Amino acid sequence: MTNQALGTRPIQGLDPAADDGARREFRKTLGQFATGVTVMTTLGQTSERVGMTVSSFNSLSLDPPLILWSIAKTTAAFGCFQLQDAFAVNVMSAEQEAWARQMAQSSADKFKGVAVTEGVLGVPLIEGCVAHMECHVWARYPGGDHDIIVGHVKRISSSGKSPLLFHAGVFRSF
Ligand SMILES: Cc1cc2nc3c(=O)[nH]c(=O)nc-3n(C[C@H](O)[C@H](O)[C@H](O)COP(=O)(O)O)c2cc1C
Numbered sequence: 001m002t003n004q005a006l007g008t009r010p011i012q013g014l015d016p017a018a019d020d021g022a023r024r025e026f027r028k029t030l031g032q033f034a035t036g037v038t039v040m041t042t043l044g045q046t047s048e049r050v051g052m053t054v055s056s057f058n059s060l061s062l063d064p065p066l067i068l069w070s071i072a073k074t075t076a077a078f079g080c081f082q083l084q085d086a087f088a089v090n091v092m093s094a095e096q097e098a099w100a101r102q103m104a105q106s107s108a109d110k111f112k113g114v115a116v117t118e119g120v121l122g123v124p125l126i127e128g129c130v131a132h133m134e135c136h137v138w139a140r141y142p143g144g145d146h147d148i149i150v151g152h153v154k155r156i157s158s159s160g161k162s163p164l165l166f167h168a169g170v171f172r173s174f
Pocket of ligand 1: 051055056057070071107
């Protein structure tokens with residue numbers, strides 16, 4: 001089957017570092033990879049709740065139990081995730097799209113209306129998620145304009161709810 005038959009537009013030989021157009025195509029191409037949606041939570045310097053929507057989450061190792069994700073250095077939350085030793089992965093459910101949108105916007109009160117409990121590591125856990133993974137930071141690696149954070153998973157829980165999905169810039173569900 002040809003690309004045209006699939007309704008896609010072939011792009012060949014673009015260098016994503018070359019110019020703005022190629023960088024836009026790079027973002028669009030990355031967006032073709034469908035993911036779930038997480039919110040990473042931790043605490044700030046004055047123990048305030050910190051959270052951000054993240055789709056770069058992935059599994060890394062079973063033994064030891066490790067996960068990873070990447071954080072843009074430009075985010076306000078970057079400093080907090082640099083300093084804190086603990087964070088939580090909140091895997092968002094299909095019913096939590098509004099909270100995922102809210103947590104993706106820089107705002108003084110990302111947690112407005114968001115039901116939260118405190119996990120065993122002291123970091124916020126969002127209620128009604130598909131799953132939680134409470135982690136200690138295992139390692140941080142440089143990755144261009146992002147840092148890669150590796151988490152050592154200390155505690156897990158899951159609810160069996162239906163997950164929120166993200167593809168080509170659009171929130172979706174099954
Ligand atoms: C679906 C989705 C996935 C995202 N994934 C990431 C990600 O993996 N890493 C990242 O740094 N930002 C990601 N963002 C953007 C951050 O959520 C956003 O920049 C951040 O919440 C801004 O808040 P802050 O600057 O106040 O910290 C994503 C946004 C959305 C909507």
